[in-house]
Amino acid sequence: MRLQFILAEIGHGLRRNLSMSISVVLVTFVSLTFVGAAGLLQMQIDTMKGEWYDRVQVSIFLCPDFSDVPSCAGGEATPEQIEAIRAELEGEGLAPYVERVYFETKEQAFESFQDLYGDNSTFAAVTVDQMQASFRVALVDPSQYEVVSETFQGRTGVETVEDQRELLEPLILLLNRSSLVAAGLAAVMLLAAVLLITTTIRLSAMSRRRETGIMRLVGASNLFIQLPFMLEGAIAATIGAAMSIAGLWFGVTYLIEDWLAGSIRFVNFIQADAVWTVAPLLVVVAIGLAAISSVVTLSRYTKV
Template identity: 40%
Template sequence: MRFRHIFSETGAGLRQNLTMTLAVVMTMWVSLSLFGAGLLANQQVELMKGRWYEKIEISVFLCTQYSNGDQCEPNTEVTQAQKDAVQQALVSNPEVAPDGVFFEDKQQAWEDFQRAYEGNPIQSSLTVDQMQESFRVKLLNPEQYQGVVSSVVGLKGVDTVQDLHKYLDPFFRVLRFLQWGTIAASALLLAAAALQIGNTIRLATFARRREIGIMRLVGASNLYITLPFLLEAVISALAGAVLACATLASGVYFIIMRKAQVSIQSLPWIGWSQAGWAMAGVAAVGLMLSIIPTLVTTRKYLRV
């Protein structure tokens, strides 16, 4: 009997505040969709960083008689002593992975060049003597590379130091900006949804103030009085969360799986496992945004 009364009160409240309920559902739908998109974007960035950063090497190119670097002597090849000094600086650097320093001589560099440009007219443009010797360096943590670069860039015999971070870091900064921009926009909309829920509960308590007073007189507990309002908020939030999850699932399927994965197969792409985590986050945030404002509002306005 008690539960029947709670459910009937919940249904009556939803019907009486139908327009406000629909406004809450739509606001939750949009805001939770943006929040979930931000979570998916974060996972996509991490996947791409993991794939690209793990392949990053630092290349330390040594001087040749054709080099004009600041640490190169004109028309002079790098000496063996200079090579040893560069190698020692790399091997002793804590940012370098164990056994992560590889030396490439002119012959190996020329063979790599031939393979890379096979069939291209540029293939015959360089001779073995014109190639640069270099050290290829694997990093312990691909995101920590500044110490390695600074340890060798000023050594004698070093022409240039090359790494891909100067190209990848700006790209990931843009992705991070878009990601946090999406989350910030969703946070504003989620705050608006929480305020709407609180306002809806306030109007509902005001409209049913006589019934609340009667329940107080007959000894109804605060929990019993609050439950219909709490269920109204939870139902509205769950409806918005379900629509948001459907939106995220559609986006992952139609945009990522049907388009992006087919068009660019060389990149790692998020899938259903990542979408599942995002949907779980959306559902959790939706429930919190329904429960907390309701409890705060009812505590204030149920005093009759």
């Protein structure tokens, strides 16, 4: 009997404040979509870091004929200089830091260049002699790039030492800032959702003050009186969370898996399964919004 009464009160309250309830659903949907997007973006960043940083290499570019770097004053790196660098890279001193070493000749560099730009007429005049030989060094720990850089930077026969992480950092920084922007927008929208749920519960409580007074006169407890109002907000917020989860799933499936993953093949994008990882968080946040709004509102507006 009590359950039937509570359900009837919930239905009555939702119908009476239908426009406000719809507003709660929509604001919760938008705010939780930003929360979920921020979480998914951070997951994508972590995936890219884990994948790309494991592949990152240190490139030791050897002197070509045309360099004006002081360490290349003697011209192109000689075979003796190349072998000395190789021996040190493969020696015991750098063994704790170096995982593997690959030497790329000018001819191999030219082949790679042709694979990338062979169809571009702008680079048709490029020849093998304009390429640079280089050592590609995979590190055990990519963060210890400085060990290799300090060892070979400025050495005779070496033009420059480059860390490929420097190419990745601007992209990672951009994605991190995008994640922070999404999180900031989510926080603003969550505040708006709390205020709107609070307003909805307050209006519903004020419109039923007479019923509330009667219930209190017959000995109903505070929980029994307040429960329908709390559940109204929780139901509206949970519907918004469900819409947010569905929207994120469709977004990841059709925008990322079907479109981006097909267009940008060198990035390992997150899959739709990642949405189910953040889904419980979104539901918990939705229920938390309703709970906070209820605590703020009901203690005052259900008093008679």
